[in-house]
Amino acid sequence: RSGEMAKLTQLIDNEVFRAYATYSTIVLLKMMLMSLITAYFRITRKAFVNPEDTASFGKGENAKKYLRTDPDVERVRRGHLNDLENIVPFLGIGLLYALSGPELYTALLHFRIFAGARITHTFAYLIPLPQPSRGLSWAAGYAVTISMAYKVLKTALYL
Numbered sequence: 001r002s003g004e005m006a007k008l009t010q011l012i013d014n015e016v017f018r019a020y021a022t023y024s025t026i027v028l029l030k031m032m033l034m035s036l037i038t039a040y041f042r043i044t045r046k047a048f049v050n051p052e053d054t055a056s057f058g059k060g061e062n063a064k065k066y067l068r069t070d071p072d073v074e075r076v077r078r079g080h081l082n083d084l085e086n087i088v089p090f091l092g093i094g095l096l097y098a099l100s101g102p103e104l105y106t107a108l109l110h111f112r113i114f115a116g117a118r119i120t121h122t123f124a125y126l127i128p129l130p131q132p133s134r135g136l137s138w139a140a141g142y143a144v145t146i147s148m149a150y151k152v153l154k155t156a157l158y159l
Contacts, residue, residue: 016107020098023111027087027118034080037126038073045070079125082138083118090114090145097148100155110144117141 041047047070048054054063094114098107117140124134 014098015104016102017098019104019108019111020094023115024091024094026115027083027090030115030119030122031080031083031087034076034083034122038076038080041070041073041076045072047073075128076126079122082121082125086138086141086145087118090141090148093145093149093152096152100152102151110148114141114144117144 042053046057046066047068048066049069051063051067054066057063057066094111097110102110117137121134121137121141123129124137128134
């Protein structure tokens with residue numbers, strides 16, 4: 001039922017909410033994967049920020065040389081930070097959007113574009129692909145979140 005806020009008891013049967021849950025899970029798993037990729041780069045580049053992380057490489061001065069930054073590790077970390085800056089707002093606004101009664105087709109379009117944009121952004125960051133690929137993928141995801149926010153405000157405007 002388009003344009004009507006969903007009731008809590010309807011969530012399990014609500015196709016839009018199930019779509020939101022599916023795509024939210026996909027982007028959250030993708031974001032969690034960034035932690036593993038960061039760990040992989042830290043270990044393979046032997047670049048750590050905490051002294052206790054260098055214990056397996058020795059003690060004292062020998063271990064201190066592994067307390068350093070590495071451009072590859074920092075690149076992955078920036079990609080992970082970008083996920084945090086974009087996926088967290090998507091989760092909140094996307095939930096409100098899913099509850100605002102959008103058509104399933106429109107909701108799926110929003111959720112799929114966002115998930116695809118974040119996955120593309122990750123590849124563009126990690127490979128790295130030439131610009132404007134990363135910028136366009138970021139902008140597509142950001143525009144989806146703004147579009148959902150607009151629909152929520154338009155549906156339940158209590159400003």
